[in-house]
Amino acid sequence: MSTRMPVFDLFAPDAFDHPGGEIDGAAVAIGPEGYAVLSFEAATAVLRDTRFRNSALQLMEDFGIADGPVHDFRARSIIMREGAAQLRLRTPLARFMGPAIVQDTRFVLRQIVAEIMQDVDASHAMDFHAAVDRRIPSLVYCHLAGAPSTDAPRVQSLSERTLSLLARDRTLIPSILDAYNELFDYLADLIARKRADGLGEDMLSYLIGLTDAGKLTEQELFDEATSMLEASSVNTAHQTGLVVWTLLSDRAVWQRLREDPSVIPAAVVEATRLYPRTGVLSKIATEDIDVQGTTIPAGSDVHVAVWSANRDPERFNEPTIFDLDRERNQPLTFSTGSHNCLGQGLAKVEMEEVVRHLVENYPESRIVEEDTEIGQVAGRWLVKNLMIELR
Numbered sequence: 001m002s003t004r005m006p007v008f009d010l011f012a013p014d015a016f017d018h019p020g021g022e023i024d025g026a027a028v029a030i031g032p033e034g035y036a037v038l039s040f041e042a043a044t045a046v047l048r049d050t051r052f053r054n055s056a057l058q059l060m061e062d063f064g065i066a067d068g069p070v071h072d073f074r075a076r077s078i079i080m081r082e083g084a085a086q087l088r089l090r091t092p093l094a095r096f097m098g099p100a101i102v103q104d105t106r107f108v109l110r111q112i113v114a115e116i117m118q119d120v121d122a123s124h125a126m127d128f129h130a131a132v133d134r135r136i137p138s139l140v141y142c143h144l145a146g147a148p149s150t151d152a153p154r155v156q157s158l159s160e161r162t163l164s165l166l167a168r169d170r171t172l173i174p175s176i177l178d179a180y181n182e183l184f185d186y187l188a189d190l191i192a193r194k195r196a197d198g199l200g201e202d203m204l205s206y207l208i209g210l211t212d213a214g215k216l217t218e219q220e221l222f223d224e225a226t227s228m229l230e231a232s233s234v235n236t237a238h239q240t241g242l243v244v245w246t247l248l249s250d251r252a253v254w255q256r257l258r259e260d261p262s263v264i265p266a267a268v269v270e271a272t273r274l275y276p277r278t279g280v281l282s283k284i285a286t287e288d289i290d291v292q293g294t295t296i297p298a299g300s301d302v303h304v305a306v307w308s309a310n311r312d313p314e315r316f317n318e319p320t321i322f323d324l325d326r327e328r329n330q331p332l333t334f335s336t337g338s339h340n341c342l343g344q345g346l347a348k349v350e351m352e353e354v355v356r357h358l359v360e361n362y363p364e365s366r367i368v369e370e371d372t373e374i375g376q377v378a379g380r381w382l383v384k385n386l387m388i389e390l391r
């Protein structure tokens, strides 16, 4: 056991004032909610160690969802599985979400962004989060899943309401349960309609095809579709807003994007490093595990502070500076290890296309700082308002 164990509450409102990396020379701290893993090296080790399990199921149980369909879905879902059981669900999704689909989706996205921007009144400052970045991911999900685009507002609301569990607010539980039940009904109906109308080239058709070929069970088909829907929209919407805010706020960076749009992908990655939507990833130790000299006892809550690891000076030179030229810039925003984000290629393309649209069509745009609210809840960065003058 380490002799030094600093105390640090990473869910405190001022937690993000910590500059990043170790605290008092230690990579792991203790707080009211359990262990906090702060350095890049320790965070990477924890995220790659399957003895740390996702805490989402425990969080549901702590909040009183101890049985029933929502609990049982969570227990069976990809994020809770390890080893061969996880690969059984991950491999089909990873195959479908390969580079070809991501690149095809880029062209669809250009159209989606252009159509949304046509509805926008650019004559005065507008909330870009409400009008633009919140609307895009659910339209992309509908395209991917082969659902009509008129379903997008419903998909957006379902993703926002189900994943609000991570806000760790007990008062949201009734709305979370309602949202899951509505999501289950929605997907059962969508899958039935697809079977009736004939399969296409989309993700749900692909998964139904695997099921009909005996490679997935009906339950697994349903669980795959549910996991993809809940993960599809809310994180991408907030992360897109955070990226746009970061890039437009730094005029020197924005000027560079205008002069050379080929650096947009690097700019998106660097912005996600500084402001990761998924600022904290929560795990549970399944046995006693040593993390850089600290023994974390079995059963402990272990919170990986991605926002801190992404600003660790041991890993990122001058970590608070936005630097477009970083070598091997691989922040932990999409996690690492066997559960790294399956949608990250798609999410990056979404963000790139929003930025590209602004650079090409509204190069003189500015953030109205006094009406913009960016914050964090339970360690997750979020956009409340993002007021922009489009020019």
Ligand code: HEM
Pocket (backbone or CB within 6 Å): 054, 078, 079, 080, 090, 227, 228, 231, 232, 233, 235, 236, 237, 239, 240, 277, 278, 281, 282, 333, 334, 335, 338, 339, 340, 341, 342, 343, 344, 346, 347, 348
């Ligand atoms: C910018 C937006 C996004 C961010 C920041 C993000 C972040 C993450 C992170 C951090 C994880 C790992 C969670 C953990 O280990 O506890 C994850 C997993 C996952 N993400 Fe994303 N995600 C985003 C968008 C998406 C999209 C668009 C999709 C699907 C279309 C998606 C699907 C998934 C799935 C299915 C997993 C579970 C993978 C597994 O357990 O093997 N994500 N995401």
